Structure formats: C-alpha cells, structure tokens
Amino acid sequence: MTQYKIPVIPGDGIGPEIIAEGCKVLDAAGEEFGFDIEWIYYPHGADHYLATGELISEDTLKQLSAYPVIYLGSVGDDRITPGVLEKGILLAMRFYFDQYINLRPVKLLRGVWTPLKDKTPEDIDFVVVRENTEDFYIGIGGRLTKGRARDVLEVHRSIYNAKFELDIETDSEEIAYQIGVISKEGARRVMYYAFNLAQQRGKHLSSVDKANVLSDIYGFWREEFATIAKEYPEVTTDLNFVDAVTMWFVKNPEWFDVVVTPNMFGDIITDLGAMVQGGLGLAPGGNINPEGTSMFEPIHGSAPKYKGKNKVNPIATIWAGAMLIEQLGEKQAADSIVRAIEENLTTGKVRTYDLGGSNTTSEVGDDIASLVRNL
Numbered sequence: 596m597t598q599y600k601i602p603v604i605p606g607d608g609i610g611p612e613i614i615a616e617g618c619k620v621l622d623a624a625g626e627e628f629g630f631d632i633e634w635i636y637y638p639h640g641a642d643h644y645l646a647t648g649e650l651i652s653e654d655t656l657k658q659l660s661a662y663p664v665i666y667l668g669s670v671g672d673d674r675i676t677p678g679v680l681e682k683g684i685l686l687a688m689r690f691y692f693d694q695y696i697n698l699r700p701v702k703l704l705r706g707v708w709t710p711l712k713d714k715t716p717e718d719i720d721f722v723v724v725r726e727n728t729e730d731f732y733i734g735i736g737g738r739l740t741k742g743r744a745r746d747v748l749e750v751h752r753s754i755y756n757a758k759f760e761l762d763i764e765t766d767s768e769e770i771a772y773q774i775g776v777i778s779k780e781g782a783r784r785v786m787y788y789a790f791n792l793a794q795q796r797g798k799h800l801s802s803v804d805k806a807n808v809l810s811d812i813y814g815f816w817r818e819e820f821a822t823i824a825k826e827y828p829e830v831t832t833d834l835n836f837v838d839a840v841t842m843w844f845v846k847n848p849e850w851f852d853v854v855v856t857p858n859m860f861g862d863i864i865t866d867l868g869a870m871v872q873g874g875l876g877l878a879p880g881g882n883i884n885p886e887g888t889s890m891f892e893p894i895h896g897s898a899p900k901y902k903g904k905n906k907v908n909p910i911a912t913i914w915a916g917a918m919l920i921e922q923l924g925e926k927q928a929a930d931s932i933v934r935a936i937e938e939n940l941t942t943g944k945v946r947t948y949d950l951g952g953s954n955t956t957s958e959v960g961d962d963i964a965s966l967v968r969n970l
C-alpha cells in the first residue's frame with residue numbers, strides 16, 4: 596500500500612469544517628485505490644497568530660517544503676486587519692514554494708445551475724492558468740505625503756531579484772504607489788505550462804492582458820506570449836483585454852479551453868469563473884510548483900459568518916482534494932472523486948443551502964465519500 600504524508604492547514608472560519616470533509620473523501624478514495632494518507636496538522640491561522648504571533652515562520656515553511664503537496668482550508672478572520680493573514684500565510688506560502696501556477700478549472704458540473712441562460716456543461720468547461728508569483732502581487736509600494744523622499748523596494752525570487760531605488764517628489768497632499776513586475780522567466784514558465792495543457796485539451800489558448808493601457812508590463816506579457824505561440828503551431832491562440840474577457844466569459848464561455856493570465860487579472864476573472872460554474876462553493880484551485888511543493892485549496896475565503904454552523908458547501912474543497920491526489924499521480928482516484936461529486940450533484944438529494952438544499956456540510960461529505968466507495 597502506498598503511504599502518503601500530507602500536511603493540512605485547516606485555517607480560519609469555515610476552513611476546519613470543509614477540510615474535514617475533504618480529508619474524509621480522500622481517505623475513502625485511499626481505501627478504494629490502495630493508498631493510505633497520514634494527515635499532518637498545522638495550526639496556522641488567526642487563533643495561532645493571536646496566541647503566538649506567528650503567521651508562518653521560516654522554520655514551518657522549511658518543514659513543509661519536505662512534502663510534495665499541502666492541503667489548505669482558508670485563512671482570514673474578522674479579529675485581524677484584512678490582508679495580514681492572507682499575505683502573511685497564503686501569499687507567503689505561494690511565494691516561498693514558488694507555486695507559479697494557479698490552476699483553476701471553470702467547469703459546470705452536471706446537475707448544477709448556472710446563471711448563464713441556456714448554457715450547459717458542454718459550453719462551460721475551461722481552465723484558467725493564473726500566474727501566481729508576480730505582477731501587482733509582489734507586494735512593493737509605498738506612500739508619500741507632500742514633499743520628497745527616497746524609497747528602496749526589493750523583490751527576491753528564486754528565479755530573479757529586482758531592486759527599485761525611488762526618488763519621489765510630490766506636491767499632492769499624499770500619494771500611494773504600487774509596483775508591478777513581470778519577468779521574462781516568470782511569464783515564460785507559466786505560458787509553457789498553459790500551452791502544454793492546451794495541447795492535451797482542446798488545443799486553444801487565450802491570453803489575458805491590458806496591453807492597451809498598461810503597455811509596459813502587459814505589452815511585455817503579450818510579446819512573450821506571441822513568441823512562445825510560434826513553438827506550438829497546433830494550438831490556436833487569441834489575445835484578449837481583461838475587460839473584454841469578462842464579457843466573453845458570460846456571453847460565450849464555450850469559446851474557451853485554456854486561459855493564461857497575469858496574477859491580478861487572474862484573481863478577478865476566476866471569481867467570475869466561479870459564478871459561471873455555479874458558485875464559489877464549487878470552485879477549486881491548485882497552487883502548483885511542478886518541481887516543488889504544491890498547495891490545494893478552495894478559491895473561496897473563510898466565510899466567518901458561517902463558522903461552526905456545518906452549513907457551507909464542502910465541494911470546492913473536496914474537488915481541490917481530487918486535484919491534490921492527481922498531483923501525487925493518483926489519477927484514477929482523482930477521477931473517481933470528481934465522478935462522485937457529479938453523482939451527488941445530479942442525484943440532487945444531499946445538497947447544502949447554496950444549491951437549494953438543506954443538508955449539512957458533513958452530510959454532503961459523507962454522501963460523496965460513500966459514492967467514492969460504491970461507484
């Protein structure tokens with residue numbers, strides 16, 4: 596029997612409830628497909644931060660880097676300034692492990708209602724490949740009240756370093772600035788991943804940018820995309836401005852197969868994607884470093900108001916669990932989990948409130964786990 600050790604970070608709010616269902620379903624898949632998982636729990640999140648002052652330390656990150664995958668619930672808590680946990684834990688891990696691919700399937704499963712009129716599961720089935728380490732997410736910026744100042748801003752990544760020495764002068768009462776960076780290495784690696792994925796799927800790749808206005812940063816992205824496209828003559832491509840892409844996701848989702856996007860636009864369009872596929876309760880994501888430690892999570896947040904109510908939909912997390920186990924090479928187990936989710940949704944008897952049902956989080960997890968055992 597194959598033995599996996601998997602770190603799990605339940606996190607805040609509804610995190611522990613949804614993660615419990617994800618682990619339950621993965622354990623059931625293990626029984627069926629011949630592997631056993633030892634879950635290694637990490638307490639990181641709001642309570643741990645309030646008790647110890649640790650967001651996520653270098654020491655913890657080092658420990659975690661010994662594993663190929665991590666399972667994450669959600670972070671974010673009302674008691675803590677917005678952004679502290681998100682940046683200090685979630686983004687810290689994405690950057691530390693250099694998880695340069697944020698893979699977010701936008702797939703309407705059978706049995707799910709979409710707000711898009713007349714669209715079916717045949718029409719809504721694409722994957723967003725979001726760059727996950729650069730762009731306006733690198734976290735460098737500052738503020739200046741009227742006058743003059745110097746600022747040194749630095750980004751350190753395993754693939755490159757960059758340093759900005761700013762000499763700023765303003766007669767505005769106060770200004771704020773944020774610097775976005777895209778590197779050649781950073782753009783190319785995510786684009787290669789997306790082209791290879793498109794080659795295995797419908798052979799169509801759409802790129803997202805805003806090169807008509809933010810022409811330095813996204814003009815560069817567009818140029819790299821066009822260069823790499825020449826190496827994939829069998830993949831058809833199109834270039835889209837992000838505003839237009841939001842329109843096409845709603846009007847013609849069937850046009851899309853694989854979508855590659857810089858970080859910030861990817862954040863925005865995948866919330867739209869989640870709605871198109873039936874809601875945030877159904878949208879999973881993977882933060883992937885193909886050569887390192889990857890991390891799987893639902894794309895929704897910690898929904899503090901539902902904490903402890905055993906009410907929210909665990910499907911996004913269970914589906915993220917399927918992506919996690921696929922990353923470990925257990926393709927059959929992953930497929931069987933997705934099939935079990937679809938069976939649960941088409942039967943429609945055990946559903947949480949967001950899908951019009953009245954079942955609990957754990958009842959949905961139990962149902963999907965038993966479907967994994969019996970399908």
Ligand code: IPM
Pocket residue numbers: 681682685686862894
């Ligand atoms: C996401 C989230 C995160 C992001 C936040 C919580 C930092 O919105 O995973 O999409 O912006 O990437």
Ligand code: MN
Pocket residue numbers: 862863866
């Ligand atoms: Mn987001």
